[in-house]
Amino acid sequence: MKHIAIARFGHEGNSFGSVRATLADFQACEWARGEAEVVARYGGTNTEIGGAIDFMRGQSGWQAHFLRCAWATPSGEMEPEVFEFIMADLLSGLAARRWDAVFLGQHGAMQVVGLDHADAEIIRRIRKAIGSASLGVSFDLHANMTSELLGLLDVSVGYKCHPHTDMAATAQKCLRLLLDTAEGRLRPVGAIVPIRAFLPSINGRTTDGPMAEVAAFAREREQAYGLLDVTPYHGYAYGDRAYAGASAVAYADGNEAKAEQAARAVVAEMHRVRDRLMVRLPGAKEGIAQALARLGEGRGPAAVIDAADHPGAGANADTPGLLRALLVAEPKVPSVFVYFWDPSTVQKAVETGVGGSREFHLGGRLTHAFGPPVVVPARVERLTDGKIVHTGPVYHGMTFDFGPTAVLVGQGIKIVVTSHCLMVTDRTFFELHGIDLASVGLLAIKAKNQFRAALSSIFPTMIDVDVPGPACLDFTQLPFKRVPKTLFPWAEASREAAPR
Numbered sequence: 001m002k003h004i005a006i007a008r009f010g011h012e013g014n015s016f017g018s019v020r021a022t023l024a025d026f027q028a029c030e031w032a033r034g035e036a037e038v039v040a041r042y043g044g045t046n047t048e049i050g051g052a053i054d055f056m057r058g059q060s061g062w063q064a065h066f067l068r069c070a071w072a073t074p075s076g077e078m079e080p081e082v083f084e085f086i087m088a089d090l091l092s093g094l095a096a097r098r099w100d101a102v103f104l105g106q107h108g109a110m111q112v113v114g115l116d117h118a119d120a121e122i123i124r125r126i127r128k129a130i131g132s133a134s135l136g137v138s139f140d141l142h143a144n145m146t147s148e149l150l151g152l153l154d155v156s157v158g159y160k161c162h163p164h165t166d167m168a169a170t171a172q173k174c175l176r177l178l179l180d181t182a183e184g185r186l187r188p189v190g191a192i193v194p195i196r197a198f199l200p201s202i203n204g205r206t207t208d209g210p211m212a213e214v215a216a217f218a219r220e221r222e223q224a225y226g227l228l229d230v231t232p233y234h235g236y237a238y239g240d241r242a243y244a245g246a247s248a249v250a251y252a253d254g255n256e257a258k259a260e261q262a263a264r265a266v267v268a269e270m271h272r273v274r275d276r277l278m279v280r281l282p283g284a285k286e287g288i289a290q291a292l293a294r295l296g297e298g299r300g301p302a303a304v305i306d307a308a309d310h311p312g313a314g315a316n317a318d319t320p321g322l323l324r325a326l327l328v329a330e331p332k333v334p335s336v337f338v339y340f341w342d343p344s345t346v347q348k349a350v351e352t353g354v355g356g357s358r359e360f361h362l363g364g365r366l367t368h369a370f371g372p373p374v375v376v377p378a379r380v381e382r383l384t385d386g387k388i389v390h391t392g393p394v395y396h397g398m399t400f401d402f403g404p405t406a407v408l409v410g411q412g413i414k415i416v417v418t419s420h421c422l423m424v425t426d427r428t429f430f431e432l433h434g435i436d437l438a439s440v441g442l443l444a445i446k447a448k449n450q451f452r453a454a455l456s457s458i459f460p461t462m463i464d465v466d467v468p469g470p471a472c473l474d475f476t477q478l479p480f481k482r483v484p485k486t487l488f489p490w491a492e493a494s495r496e497a498a499p500r
């Protein structure tokens with residue numbers, strides 16, 4: 001019997017987010033160890049670990065051991081003590097025996113205060129602990145990959161889909177390659193080619209647009225040339241580290257030149273579409289006006305999407321710009337705002353009680369850097385426990401706990417306020433809060449592309465807006481310190497600004 005350790009340690013850290021990732025954030029999000037806990041948390045879900053559970057059930061001759069699985073929703077950088085605590089937990093699990101293989105579900109855009117390259121540090125320590133055992137890692141397609149990371153692994157596979165509807169499938173592909181490697185049937189050789197550019201992800205879906213073309217190209221290349229895996233990595237722009245940026249990674253069986261050629265070809269394809277990723281977006285006021293105009297033409301309902309404060313990009317559902325613009329616009333259609341993360345406001349709503357009214361200060365709780373709070377009298381319409389189980393494609397089957405949540409109604413607009421900061425990507429969030437999406441005219445939401453997988457069919461009009469926030473579209477507006485300014489788009493911006 002061969003033995004495989006399965007673990008997860010992932011986070012996406014926004015260097016400009018005002019809230020650091022704590023141990024409580026991991027414990028409140030994904031936190032399980034040992035088969036019983038891990039199967040209870042992830043069994044039947046569309047996640048890496050859910051995929052790993054299913055995959056290993058079909059592998060006779062292998063025994064799976066589930067070590068620490070930890071994930072927190074994206075936020076600011078991680079406290080170093082949190083990193084050390086989780087690493088110690090993971091390494092103590094690995095120390096229990098000799099392994100034939102180790103699988104880790106990582107993200108690839110972790111930032112830890114004081115560490116240059118947290119994702120590489122995880123792999124360095126695991127490699128030291130497991131010696132020459134085969135090591136396979138799955139990554140988000142927003143990972144910032146490096147040659148050092150690749151050199152420490154036997155094989156890696158990244159998500160191919162954005163929205164991320166292929167988490168379980170990614171882990172299963174990685175596990176298949178990993179087990180074949182451990183059993184001596186494969187010798188994966190990887191190559192990475194960086195694109196030396198920061199690419200905004202707002203127009204980076206693989207369902208349509210430029211990255212769909214890159215994804216199709218990579219898939220065709222993988223099949224036509226018999227490669228083990230070809231992943232275009234979009235990279236994560238808000239992690240201020242010297243190595244950050246987009247890249248392509250390819251694996252071939254024992255053939256480095258073949259892997260390198262494929263990675264180069266994919267990067268060339270990314271260069272080809274690069275300028276189409278550099279979209280310009282309307283501000284909140286203009287975007288809402290466009291949405292209302294389309295509603296007038298019968299092209300509703302409409303969603304106005306504020307990605308600059310998207311919790312899935314490490315922002316905090318706290319910036320007030322979108323709600324302020326919505327209140328000024330005074331929409332004459334049923335309108336909903338999702339959401340602010342503000343436990344103290346929820347507490348005030350609980351004290352006020354359903355049906356009661358008072359003045360609320362909304363947004364700008366953590367910082368006024370993106371504008372002061374919006375002050376609005378509102379009625380408390382509904383209070384919930386904030387717990388949902390996803391029924392849509394992203395994180396299918398997973399429980400999400402937004403904590404005590406309030407639905408307020410101010411100026412006729414439903415405004416949701418939660419106690420925990422998570423991504424809204426599933427229809428069940430609206431159902432729990434008594435929001436019938438069929439009767440909503442205008443939805444203003446802090447989200448990005450993940451949300452589209454379950455909700456785009458409801459909203460014929462979706463308008464992305466750029467509002468001041470920690471995950472704003474124009475990177476040159478953020479105070480980067482470590483990213484080389486020789487990279488696109490800084491290099492381009494400085495060329496444009498130079499006197500002629």
Ligand SMILES: [Zn+2]
Nearest residue numbers: 140141142164
């Ligand atoms: Zn991602």
